[in-house]
Amino acid sequence: xxxxxxxxxxxxxxxxxxxxxxxxxxxxxxxxxxxxxxxxxxxxxxxxxxxxxxxxxxxxxxxxxxxxxxxxxxxxxxxxxxxxxxxxxxxxxxxxxxxxxxxxxxxxxxxxxx
Amino acid sequence: xxxxxxxxxxxxxxxxxxxxxxxxxxxxxxxxxxxxxxxxxxxxxxxxxxxxxxxxxxxxxxxxxxxxxxxxxxxxxxxxxxxxxxxxxxxxxxxxxxxxxxxxxxxxxxxxxxxxxxxxxxxxxxxxxxxxxxxxxxxxxxxxxxxxxxxxxxxxxxxxxxxxxxxxxxxxxxx
Numbered sequence: 001x002x003x004x005x006x007x008x009x010x011x012x013x014x015x016x017x018x019x020x021x022x023x024x025x026x027x028x029x030x031x032x033x034x035x036x037x038x039x040x041x042x043x044x045x046x047x048x049x050x051x052x053x054x055x056x057x058x059x060x061x062x063x064x065x066x067x068x069x070x071x072x073x074x075x076x077x078x079x080x081x082x083x084x085x086x087x088x089x090x091x092x093x094x095x096x097x098x099x100x101x102x103x104x105x106x107x108x109x110x111x112x113x114x
Numbered sequence: 115x116x117x118x119x120x121x122x123x124x125x126x127x128x129x130x131x132x133x134x135x136x137x138x139x140x141x142x143x144x145x146x147x148x149x150x151x152x153x154x155x156x157x158x159x160x161x162x163x164x165x166x167x168x169x170x171x172x173x174x175x176x177x178x179x180x181x182x183x184x185x186x187x188x189x190x191x192x193x194x195x196x197x198x199x200x201x202x203x204x205x206x207x208x209x210x211x212x213x214x215x216x217x218x219x220x221x222x223x224x225x226x227x228x229x230x231x232x233x234x235x236x237x238x239x240x241x242x243x244x245x246x247x248x249x250x251x252x253x254x255x256x257x258x259x260x261x262x263x264x265x266x267x268x269x270x271x272x273x274x275x276x277x278x279x280x281x282x283x284x285x286x287x288x289x
Contacts, residue, residue, distance in 0.1 A: 002233050003226055005167065008130050010222035012137055014215040019141030021211030027146055027191055031153050034184065035137050038160050041176075045169045049246075052232040069245045070252055073169055074261055077253070080172075080179055081268045085275035087184050091191040092279035098195040 005046035012039035026097075026104045030090050037083040041076045048072025126166055133159030147192050154185045168246040171253060 012035055019032025048070060098104050136155040143149045157180035164173035234242065245252055257265045 002231050004126075004130075005163070006226045007223060008134065008163070010219055010226065011134050014219040014222070015134070015137045015141055017218060018211050018215035021214065022208040023141065025146055027188065027195070028141070028149060031140055031149060031188060034153065034180075034188075035140060035156065038157065038180070041172070042160060042163060045164055045167055045172060049167045049169070050231070050233050052234055069242055070249065070256055073172055073249070073253060074256055076169075076172055077175070077257070078261075078264060078268060080175060081272065084179055084184060085271050087187055088275045088279045089282075091187050092282040094191055095194050096282045104195050 002046055002050035005050070006043055009039045009043040009046065012036075012042065024105045024107055026094050026106055027091075029106065030087065030094070034083065034087065037079060041079055044072040044076040044079070046072075048076075122166070126163070129159050129162040129166070132156075133163065147189070150185070150188045150192050153188065154181060157181045157185065169249070171250045 016032045016034075016036035016039060019035065020029055023029050023032065049072075094104060097109070101109070103109065133156050136152040136159065139152040140149045140156060143152065157176060161173045161176035161181065164170075164176055
């Protein structure tokens with residue numbers, strides 16, 4: 001079961017990677033980054049549910065089971081927060097860019113290269 | 115939830131196929147607006163997967179934040195930039211990107227299958243099962259005790275992002 005979820009997560013991550021590298025429209029690139037974030041979250045939740053917590057592997061390592069069991073879900077919450085902040089800022093940048101430069105294709109935005 | 119019956123197996127595979135299929139359509143469709151709609155479908159599929167692996171709270175958060183907030187933001191940005199849109203073509207490195215994606219997937223799948231995971235059984239032992247019964251309570255307790263610093267920093271990050279986004283899209287009539 002853990003393997004299944006991890007394979008799903010890996011497929012989603014690679015789809016996102018392909019989208020980031022191959023799309024020319026900036027919003028499409030941001031959407032692909034979101035798919036990659038979600039792939040990571042699936043892996044975190046899968047590990048949180050299906051791996052043996054350290055507290056149970058070593059008797060005496062602690063009795064607060066929820067601390068070890070829910071570590072993955074806590075990290076996933078923070079990933080969602082950071083992704084939301086990133087999308088809000090990224091889309092604001094895109095709208096400002098579309099107003100100023102009149103283009104939203106990454107291959108037209110090579111100012112930093114020169 | 116244990117995967118003990120055929121019905122949950124079917125639901126799980128349906129969710130997996132819908133999620134991966136719509137994610138593939140997001141990077142494949144030429145129309146950026148349809149790609150954004152497919153992204154919403156993919157987010158909701160992932161919320162379903164969360165609900166099936168004892169992460170009900172995260173499933174609700176996923177629907178609210180991704181299916182609601184981020185989806186609206188993306189569609190809004192697509193509408194705002196529609197007049198400068200000239201199609202969703204691929205870059206010149208598309209074949210290389212495809213090869214890199216397949217290579218990475220192969221490497222990841224190989225290591226996932228080869229690794230020996232210390233896996234919990236589908237029917238959880240007592241103390242862990244009680245944690246998963248009341249996930250939101252335990253998550254809230256953890257966020258305000260062990261992870262309180264990260265929690266506060268996340269709040270400041272969201273505030274900074276909102277203020278930054280507002281100042282970026284403001285119409286400048288004084289400059």
